[in-house]
Amino acid sequence: MSKLICNQEKVNESIIEELIKVCPFHAIENKNGKIEVNSGCKMCMLCVKNGPSGVMEFVEEEVAAIDKSLWKGIGVYVDHLEGEIHPVTMELIGKAKELAAVVGFPVYCVFIGHNITHKAEELLYYGVDEVFVYDNEELKDFRVEPYTAAFEDFVAKVKPSSLLVGATTIGRSLAPRVATRFKTGLTADCTKLEMKENTDLVQIRPAFGGNIMAQIICPNTRPQMATVRYKVMNAPEKSCNQSGKITICEIDKSKLTSKIEVLKVTKKEAEESISDAEVIIAVGRALKTEKDMEMVKELAGLLGARIAGTRPLIESGFIGAKQQIGLSGRTVKPKLIITLGISGAVQFTAGMNGSEQIFAINTDPHASIFNIAHYGMVGDIYEIVPKLIEDIKSFGAEACIM
Amino acid sequence: MEILVCVKQVPGTTKVEVDPVTGVLKRDGVDSKMNPYDLYALETALRLKEKHGGTIKVISMGPPQAAEVIREAYMMGADEGALITDRKFAGADVLATSYTISQGVRKLGSFDLILCGKQTTDGDTAQVGPAMAENLNIPHIANVLSIIEMKEKSIVVEMDMASTVEIVEVQFPCLLTVEKGIFQPRLPSYRKKLITKDREVKMITLKDFDDKNEKNYGLNGSPTQVERIFPPDANSDRETWTGTGEQLGHKMASKLKTLKFI
Incomplete structure (x- = not known):
């Protein structure tokens, strides 16, 4: 004690x-x-x-040390919906490979669902050593008890030292149950992960609303568990060749019972409002004609962005009134906002200065938008945007690496 | 219908700073409030009771002054409340916290439905609810958007998934974590405040638990350890770039790629 x-x-x-x-x-x-x-x-x-x-x-009293050498490998939970693998999974594989390299561990995936075995092939292009697949009818929809049971079976069988789970709706629900079942530690929403020589996973996460960073370890229990949000880690390049193997795991059906029944699944409709858009392209007076909106729309399409604008642009009729940002419009807080030819009057910036990343293009080097932009570009949107579009397209065409 | 609502007292502000030299937490005053997400869980319980009858108990864990949030729950309409409080619970992580609360829950009685807010504003992990359900060996549904139907032995709810909305039926006893917006929480009532001012807030300590082994609680029962806390990297640097349209276009594209927007 x-x-x-x-x-x-x-x-x-x-x-x-x-x-x-x-x-x-x-x-x-x-x-x-x-x-x-x-x-x-x-x-x-x-x-x-x-x-x-x-x-x-x-x-401090010395706690009886566990034998860490019995736990090897880094496991990644394959987050998916009906077999469609969530990209956070590849990002976690990328991080798992880095961590595994420090201590010479293999990287595993655990893939739980129904009719997913063929989808597991996809993971072999990212350099994992072994994918453990639980493919059962009872695992068709995400229900927490059977998924926890399959996950438990994987941990008991494989004994991974660390487990990484995407902080998605499913991951946040599943990971705490698995961690509790093994009476082990779980750190939510890690922004940085490092591996110590002794296989302890160093987990860093923001605490108290992001005002403090906490460095957390789990030195006396295994597996060590962490969740990570989407777009925090880097996905590895996709290789042209598969490597590693797929192992189909059998689990006793009596372990897959559930008190939950999924009655209906409805696909969500695409969100329309700019208020909850993650990426926004905001356009200002610099746009000369309505036809030039095509260029903006193309960029928005490539970035998955919604288009918004300043009051003068609304008045010119290029975009609808619901797309106005600012004191007399909407307040937005996207992950990324790109302002095109907006000078940055306070009436506008009051509605968007909480955005996580602000990119601004304006010809006037003294425009006040540059006081709030994280990345300001002094230049003409008609020169910069077409180049930007060209570059983004060429990134998309990149092939796998040999 | 026996309903239990889990609530937590959180700091009134999230503006906590660390002194970069000493590493000391700078907390502004003692201002605290009920975790805003818990208000939705409590409101859900009140609506269910209005429609289907039953009792609402409220449980919290924290320092003695956290009894305030139980009182606040009384002012909104909760029937009974208890605070789990003991110095021996200090330094608890998700595992120890969820274990401690589930020990307290067992002392309060048996429940058909346990409601939690989807997360707290101070810990922000959204993990304690599901971990409690595991400790109590009951199913849970996270991110509940709405209650569709209450049946005798089960409840039908709408659950939010990233790209879908699912309607699921779950048997009692179960635990739900509710999304904000499920119902508009009511304000505490002054009339209820007067009626409930002498109502007891039950205090539960370690010696009341079935499992009295100190090693399972607080710092000793927590597998995770905070090695250090430190201020985040200042990210207020602003850059202004100049150059030709072509250069700026390239530079912007590669920056967007580094930041993972492409």
């Missing part, structure tokens, strides 16, 4: 006061000249590190 203890003999009124100030959680109280730690304590140890020396002490 590890414990936080207080050496009361070193305590006096001024020391108590100092400690109360050090604790950010108001967990240290003055009880008649003695220190009392209440249940607000989060074991952050700041009282030990930053308090008066020797008063608060953390007594």
Whole structure:
């Protein structure tokens, strides 16, 4: 048992006061000249590190070490809907390969579903060593109990040291159940992962709304589990040749029972509103004629973006009123916004300055849009945009690598 | 119908900073509130009770002052509430937290339906609900968009998946995590505040649990360890590029590719 203890003999009124100030959680109280730690304590140890020396002490007890050499390999959960593999899976394979290289581990995939065996072939182009497939009728739709059972079977059989799961709707639901079943650690939404020589996975994630980064390890249990959001890691290049193998796993049907029945599945309709668009191209006065909207539309199509604009552009009738950004329009907070020929008046920027990445093109180097843009390009949209479109198209045509 | 709602007290603001020199958390005051996502879970419980009858109990885990969120739940219409609080629970991660709450749940009685918000605004993991369901050995549905039908032994709900919406039926007992927007949460009522001002908030500590082994709770029961906390890289650098249209077009395309928009 590890414990936080207080050496009361070193305590006096001024020391108590100092400690109360050090604790950010108001967990240290003055009880008649003695220190009392209440249940607000989060074991952050700041009282030990930053308090008066020797008063608060953390007594650590050695925990019986587990044999880490029994757990090998890095497993990736194949996220999919009816066999359509979610691209976060390839990104996790890419990261798993990097991590595995540090300690000489193989990379595994676990693919759970129905009528998916042929789809597993696709994964072999990305350099995984072995894909474990659970292909059963009971696993047709995502139902958490049978999926957890199949995942459990994989972990028990293969004993992977680390498991990476996409932080998708399914991953967020499934990973906590698997982690709890194995009484092991799970770190959500990691933004960075590293491997130590001793096979401990270093997991870094934002905490407290992204104001702090926390570095987390799971030193005494296996498997170590982490979820990662889509578009955080890099997918490996697709190879022209397959490598690795597919292993079909049998599981006892009695383990695949569920108290959940899926009655109906409806495909979502494409979202129309600019308010929840992830990528937006915003156009301003610099656009000369309505015909030039074709160029904007082409770029939007390539980036999966929605088109929005400033008030003057709405007034010119090039785009609809619902597409207006700004104080008299909508507020947007996309992952990416590209502004084309917008000077950046506050009436406009108030509606978009919370965007994660702002790219701006404007001919005037003193335009105020450059004060908020992460990447500002001083130039003419009629010269830059066609080049940009050309480049994006050529990226798409890239072939697999030999 | 026995309904349990899990709520958490969270800081009133997410503006927490770390002193880059000392690594100390800078917290502004003691301002705290009920996790906003939990309001939707509580509202769902209240609507179900209005239509189908039953009792609503509320459970939370935290320092003694977290009893405030139980009181707030009373003001909205919850019938009973308990706070799991013990210094021995300090430093709990997802595994230890979910285990602790499920021990507390067992002490409160048996439930047909457990409702949670989809995540908290401070921890932000969305993992404790599903992990609790695993500890209690019951099925769960995450990201519930709406309640379609309540039956005697099951509930039919609409579940949000990335590209589909699924209608699923799940048997009781079960746990649901609800999306914000499932119902508009009501405001606490002043009348209810007066009625419930003397209502007890039950305090549950480790010695009330079936499993009293300290090693399963708090820091000792947590497989994950925080090695260090540090401020994120400042990402406020702004770049302005000049050049010919061709150069800028190329530069922009490769930047968009690095940032994974292409």
